[in-house]
Amino acid sequence: MTETALRTPPKPGPGTVSTKNASVRQAGGTFRERSRFAKALLNVLQRTWLIALVFAIWWTASANSTNIFIPSLEDILLSLRRDLSNGVIGSGASYSLTNLGAGLLLAVVVGIAGGLVLGETRRLREIVDPVIHFFRSVPQAALVPLIIGAFGIGQGPKIYTIAFACMWPVLLNTIDGVLGVEPTIRKFSKVYRIPAGLHFRRVVLPAALPQIVAGIRVALPIGITVMVVSELFAANKGLGFYILNSSATFQVPETWAGALLVGVIGYILSLLFIVFERRILSWYFKSGAK
Amino acid sequence: MGLTSQRLLAVAALLAVWQLVIWSGSLPSMTPGVPAIVTAIANAFTSALFWTSLAQTMTAAVTGWVIAVTAGTVLGLVIGSVPMLDRSTSILIDFGRSFPVLALMPVVIMLLGATAQMEIFVVSLSCLWPVLVQTIYGARRMDASVVDTARTFQIPRLLWFRRILLPSATPFISTGIRISASIAILVSVGVEVLSQTPGIGRQITLAQQAQRWDQAFAYLFFAGLVGWGIAGLLNLAEGKILKWNRQAND
Amino acid sequence: MAVQAAPEQEQVATAPLLQVQGLTMSYGFGDAENKILNNLNLEVNDGEFVSIVGPSGVGKTTLLRVLSGLIRPKSGTVSVGGEAISGPHRDLAVVFQDYSRSLMPWMTTLENVAFPLQGRGVGKKERNEAAAKNLAAVGLGGQGHKYPWEMSGGMQQRVAIARALAYNAKVLLMDEPFASVDAQTRFDLEDLVIDLQSNLGVTIILVTHDIDEALYLADKVIVLAEKPATVVDVIETGFGDHRDQVETKADPRFAEARARILHRLRSH
Ligand SMILES: Nc1ncnc2c1ncn2[C@@H]1O[C@H](COP(=O)(O)OP(=O)(O)O)[C@@H](O)[C@H]1O
Numbered sequence: 022m023t024e025t026a027l028r029t030p031p032k033p034g035p036g037t038v039s040t041k042n043a044s045v046r047q048a049g050g051t052f053r054e055r056s057r058f059a060k061a062l063l064n065v066l067q068r069t070w071l072i073a074l075v076f077a078i079w080w081t082a083s084a085n086s087t088n089i090f091i092p093s094l095e096d097i098l099l100s101l102r103r104d105l106s107n108g109v110i111g112s113g114a115s116y117s118l119t120n121l122g123a124g125l126l127l128a129v130v131v132g133i134a135g136g137l138v139l140g141e142t143r144r145l146r147e148i149v150d151p152v153i154h155f156f157r158s159v160p161q162a163a164l165v166p167l168i169i170g171a172f173g174i175g176q177g178p179k180i181y182t183i184a185f186a187c188m189w190p191v192l193l194n195t196i197d198g199v200l201g202v203e204p205t206i207r208k209f210s211k212v213y214r215i216p217a218g219l220h221f222r223r224v225v226l227p228a229a230l231p232q233i234v235a236g237i238r239v240a241l242p243i244g245i246t247v248m249v250v251s252e253l254f255a256a257n258k259g260l261g262f263y264i265l266n267s268s269a270t271f272q273v274p275e276t277w278a279g280a281l282l283v284g285v286i287g288y289i290l291s292l293l294f295i296v297f298e299r300r301i302l303s304w305y306f307k308s309g310a311k
Numbered sequence: 312m313g314l315t316s317q318r319l320l321a322v323a324a325l326l327a328v329w330q331l332v333i334w335s336g337s338l339p340s341m342t343p344g345v346p347a348i349v350t351a352i353a354n355a356f357t358s359a360l361f362w363t364s365l366a367q368t369m370t371a372a373v374t375g376w377v378i379a380v381t382a383g384t385v386l387g388l389v390i391g392s393v394p395m396l397d398r399s400t401s402i403l404i405d406f407g408r409s410f411p412v413l414a415l416m417p418v419v420i421m422l423l424g425a426t427a428q429m430e431i432f433v434v435s436l437s438c439l440w441p442v443l444v445q446t447i448y449g450a451r452r453m454d455a456s457v458v459d460t461a462r463t464f465q466i467p468r469l470l471w472f473r474r475i476l477l478p479s480a481t482p483f484i485s486t487g488i489r490i491s492a493s494i495a496i497l498v499s500v501g502v503e504v505l506s507q508t509p510g511i512g513r514q515i516t517l518a519q520q521a522q523r524w525d526q527a528f529a530y531l532f533f534a535g536l537v538g539w540g541i542a543g544l545l546n547l548a549e550g551k552i553l554k555w556n557r558q559a560n561d
Numbered sequence: 562m563a564v565q566a567a568p569e570q571e572q573v574a575t576a577p578l579l580q581v582q583g584l585t586m587s588y589g590f591g592d593a594e595n596k597i598l599n600n601l602n603l604e605v606n607d608g609e610f611v612s613i614v615g616p617s618g619v620g621k622t623t624l625l626r627v628l629s630g631l632i633r634p635k636s637g638t639v640s641v642g643g644e645a646i647s648g649p650h651r652d653l654a655v656v657f658q659d660y661s662r663s664l665m666p667w668m669t670t671l672e673n674v675a676f677p678l679q680g681r682g683v684g685k686k687e688r689n690e691a692a693a694k695n696l697a698a699v700g701l702g703g704q705g706h707k708y709p710w711e712m713s714g715g716m717q718q719r720v721a722i723a724r725a726l727a728y729n730a731k732v733l734l735m736d737e738p739f740a741s742v743d744a745q746t747r748f749d750l751e752d753l754v755i756d757l758q759s760n761l762g763v764t765i766i767l768v769t770h771d772i773d774e775a776l777y778l779a780d781k782v783i784v785l786a787e788k789p790a791t792v793v794d795v796i797e798t799g800f801g802d803h804r805d806q807v808e809t810k811a812d813p814r815f816a817e818a819r820a821r822i823l824h825r826l827r828s829h
């Protein structure tokens with residue numbers, strides 16, 4: 022799991038790759054003499070036409086749907102608007118997102134702390150390695166019935182389930198990050214007798230940060246999935262509950278609306294995460310480090 | 312003391328802590344102790360129901376995964392090697408990959424029922440994205456020299472696809488395959504938990520509802536074991552298949 | 562030199578095998594336009610070995626990419642056998658400078674050499690035989706099972722040459738093929754190319770920034786200079802078919818030609 026994370030940051034590839042391709046394409050002469058504005062417009066169009074098309078097809082194809090399980094897109098959006106404006110979805114979303122935030126935060130704190138310790142102590146890492154890999158292989162969704170069965174449908178158990186599921190990618194990536202710290206930087210720390218606390222906080226942690234953030238990026242969608250599953254399994258609040266409740270009361274457009282909304286929220290969170298990442302790692306992107 | 316015995320000791324310590332916590336009474340009373348879990352694990356070995364459930368889960372997971380890998384690789388290679396398509400699909404793909412597919416479960420159950428086909432559908436829809444996204448990365452990163460070489464020798468489209476684009480993207484594709492394998496198990500168990508489609512996930516829920524916590528933990532243990540085993544196997548296979556990649560980029 | 566079909570014979574006697582007329586090339590458009598090649602003309606006859614020499618950054622690679630049909634010129638034409646080309650061409654094979662990346666690391670050496678033939682629909686047995694033969698011709702007989710990354714830089718460049726030979730093109734285009742190998746390997750490869758050229762009768766156009774290499778290898782040296790680049794000199798070396806790293810380079814004509822090229826490059 023860690024590897025995508027490591028590979029996803031948009032690093033510029035080997036210089037020749039991009040420049041040569043660009044020149045080949047330009048030499049074809051398609052963009053000749055166009056104003057900057059037209060280019061930007063073309064770019065936006067290129068990126069959005071397919072979404073617009075999918076939307077349009079869905080809209081028209083479902084408009085006269087006779088299948089009660091496939092409501093028209095119009096109905097879905099109307100019920101979405103209604104439940105958004107009357108606050109039903111709003112309160113559910115704030116409950117779900119609070120759980121997600123708390124669970125993720127817990128996972129990040131525990132994951133980073135554990136990762137720093139394990140990354141720095143080789144023997145310990147080797148000893149617990151199989152245990153870690155076993156735990157992170159346990160399908161997180163299978164924990165849901167157990168934790169809810171044991172601790173009930175309250176907020177705490179949901180947060181712990183999310184935290185448990187999200188912890189592993191953070192932990193493993195932190196270990197990778199610590200292991201990847203430049204040996205020269207380490208030596209510097211040793212030579213200047215930087216105290217352990219300061220060494221962790223000001224040397225190892227920042228150096229491992231790109232990897233840690235990548236781990237959090239992997240954890241985020243896992244957290245969202247576990248959040249929804251825990252609410253779909255048993256809850257009395259939240260977005261998952263909204264979907265489940267709509268489905269149980271045969272409010273088909275609302276069921277669709279809820280599911281799509283969770284998707285949109287997932288998408289927005291991933292976009293926000295990119296912004297966050299750019300901020301917290303600006304030194305990393307600016308330095309052009311790999 | 313050797314590493315292996317230290318590892319075993321660590322596992323033993325973990326189990327001891329578990330047992331102590333149980334004795335201390337700080338976990339809910341139904342949580343099973345170590346002996347109960349061990350017995351349940353042993354019993355599962357001889358239980359036909361267990362093996363059937365495991366087979367059901369694995370069948371759905373593997374089928375959905377294979378579908379996703381095939382579709383994701385082909386689509387990804389096409390999209391990643393045609394810049395116009397790449398730009399057009401980028402938002403749609405970003406949306407798809409961040410979509411928690413399990414949230415669609417109630418809708419999918421309405422449409423397809425709580426069946427094995429439904430499970431396979433959800434698994435392949437979830438597994439598609441990592442493969443697709445990784446393959447697109449891989450296809451985008453074609454080396455300019457390789458592209459030029461293939462062009463000067465006028466390599467036909469299909470051969471180029473099969474012998475150049477595909478192998479050059481395999482390091483990325485295999486990462487996608489590995490990620491999606493763990494997702495396949497996660498999602499198939501998740502689907503079973505939520506929809507009561509037959510499989511390990513359903514057995515865990517049933518065991519929990521019947522207050523057979525020892526059984527539930529045993530099944531959980533096996534689910535983890537299977538996921539672990541598959542991850543290990545794929546790592547091994549990747550190392551073999553991609554020998555050229557490591558060597559060439561030493 | 563090479564055997565041609567009867568009806569074309571007359572044309573071949575008069576027209577050069579490869580001809581470049583009024584070639585102009587630039588990168589970018591509008592304000593960002595960067596003119597690289599300006600109104601270039603050159604001719605290469607069948608069986609000739611032509612070096613194109615010029616300082617780094619003058620536009621040699623750009624010229625070679627235009628010649629090989631990888632990029633289209635702003636204006637002007639490249640013709641092969643009297644016909645203007647519009648893209649990569651059957652009669653042109655390219656050996657790139659970056660040999661380590663132009664060989665596919667997932668194919669064995671033999672597969673790499675046979676691959677262009679596979680693209681042309683040649684059967685497996687036949688293409689493998691051709692590949693083995695050409696590997697032997699570059700001194701790599703029996704090493705077809707190895708992967709490129711198991712070989713030294715010099716050997717990899719031999720594989721790239723074998724691949725171009727196996728393609729059986731009339732013209733070999735080489736972009737600084739020996740720029741990134743050590744000196745001894747470089748001499749070996751230079752002599753290999755000379756041998757191959759006289760044995761097989763292919764036409765070679767080799768681009769280099771090294772004046773000695775250009776002179777040593779070629780029948781005709783074309784000097785590129787200025788910005789944007791044009792042909793500032795054409796020198797017939799006249800060393801004949803026999804070359805020797807020591808003898809040829811000690812030839813007074815060699816020193817004279819080198820001085821002339823240096824002078825040309827300096828004065829621009
Ligand atoms: N793809 C490209 N896009 C824009 N400029 C380029 C590109 N390739 C080369 N150039 C520029 O064209 C000039 C000539 O480059 P090149 O043909 O590679 O020179 P040479 O091979 O003689 O060293 C250089 O100034 C280089 O910066």
Ligand SMILES: [Mg+2]
Pocket residue numbers: 621622623737
């Ligand atoms: Mg060059």
